[in-house]
Amino acid sequence: MEASSRQPANPAPADDGWRIGVLYSRTGVTSATGSEHFFGTVLAIEEVNAAGGVGGRLLDPVVYDPKSDPDEYRRLATRMLQEDDVTVIFGCSTSSSRKAVLPVIERTNALLWYCSIYEGFEYSPNVIYTGGVPNQNSMQLAAYLLRNHGRRFFLVGADYIYPRESNRIMRDMVEQHGGEIVEELYLPSDADPAALEEVVRQIKDIAPDVVFSTLIGRGARDFYRLYREHGIDPAQIPIASLTMTEGETRMIGSELCGSHIVSASYVNTLNLASNQRFLKSWHARFGDQPASMWSEMAYNQVHLFALALARTGSLDTARLVEAVHEVEFDSPEGVLKIDPENNHAILTPRIAVCRPDGSFDIVWEGRGPVKPDPYLTTYGFAEFWLDGESA
Structure with a gap:
């Protein structure tokens, strides 16, 4: 996967790979954070695919740039879900962008992986929240x-x-x-x-x-x-x-x-062996660009998804959510788990x-x-x- 967005006109058949959506802003007011989310996602997808994918099928990303505009987030999420054969989206950097796409996600019973810290006071069975809450x-x-x-x-x-x-x-x-x-x-x-x-x-x-x-x-x-x-x-x-x-x-x-x-x-x-492994891969891929919590959280959630997908062998939302409650990932910040009570990450x-x-x-x-x-x-x-x- 190249570290740049692509807009496929004719998506390949879903059985060629696990079709997923990547929806982070590379331009606009939140471009710095969105780009770091994007690069962390890129690295994790490439690692999963280099290891043979999941069940012998590669992760196949559809990537758009919403340009830091909540209306664009909603429009592009709808396009992914209705036209691009996507049911799982990694995306959104701000609460305003998450709130913009949530009705579309829930209406189509899709699954959003949201890796930003946020203000809390939300739960959806269609969202896995991997960032911190207050x-x-x-x-x-x-x-x-x-x-x-x-x-x-x-x-x-x-x-x-x-x-x-x-x-x-x-x-x-x-x-x-x-x-x-x-x-x-x-x-x-x-x-x-x-x-x-x-x-x-x-x-x-x-x-x-x-x-x-x-x-x-x-x-x-x-x-x-x-x-x-x-x-x-x-x-x-x-x-x-x-x-x-x-x-x-x-x-x-x-x-x-x-x-x-x-x-x-x-x-x-952080002085953890898991972080040293992450930083080695990060710098090999992106040079001297520093890793941060924005890239690390995005990286973590793709690996959590791959572990859950290996259990389900299916992109069915309910089965993926159930499976992610049962897996853990040795992430750069420590062992990462999702709380089954509210779909949020357990963090130090x-x-x-x-x-x-x-x-x-x-x-x-x-x-x-x-x-x-x-x-x-x-x-x-x-x-x-x-x-x-x-x-």
Whole structure:
């Protein structure tokens, strides 16, 4: 599979291979994240096929670029399902794109594999969610920041569902545990530099203890650059995020990112044999492009799918979902399983601080994998006060 999109006019018969859809944005505001999802998917498909495929049949991807447009996601998902003989789709980077395709997925009883972290509060029998939810990243981040950086939080995000819900959860956790939200602002997803600069000026004037950012794409990268241009020291007032990763630190300028914080189940400095195998394959395929949680989660879910497919010998949705509950994958971040109660991944939370070279040092790691609680039935905050726990 070439690392570029193709748009087949006349799909080959399904019995030539296992037809699957790949639907990530390579262009538009979320192109950085979408491209990393795409490359992780490419690597896993190529590995599965190099090993002989599944049951002697190769994975046969149909690939489109939705250009970061939710309407394009819906249109192309419909095309895959109605015209391209696809019933399984790996795709969507944002909640808005997932929400756009979900009705089509459910109406046709297809199966979506969604690898981004997201705000939770969703379950579908037609979706496997392999990214983290708030009880696997936000709660740990709030506890870490309150303990290590102070109680005055400044929240800034893009104006759509994921940032608003993530900030609502962060506000609840901070205020319930003695902290204060000094400001909460939202900007368009592709915010212009002038608007971002005004936010940075407000941060400099208010001088919070920490900034929690749910900005995305180009706007997020510009925000990190402007932060340093305006003389704010991340060692004193760090930006904490659930989404800033190695690929984007390189795009921003790694020297500008030192001391900023991320809460994620994977950073590429993890000292695991499974991660070393992944990085060796990654760099052999993509050179010095850094792997990140975006590429790693996309890679993981293709391998989970292949393991489930080997059990079913069928692309039947119900059978695949049942099978994926019974398999596990020795992923770059550790053994990966899907919780049969809610189709979400069981993940180990980690918190890392960015080095001046753009990579991350893990400063805290959970005692073990955390079961997903997408509906946050309890915040369970006390267990994340991190007493005696460090990497």
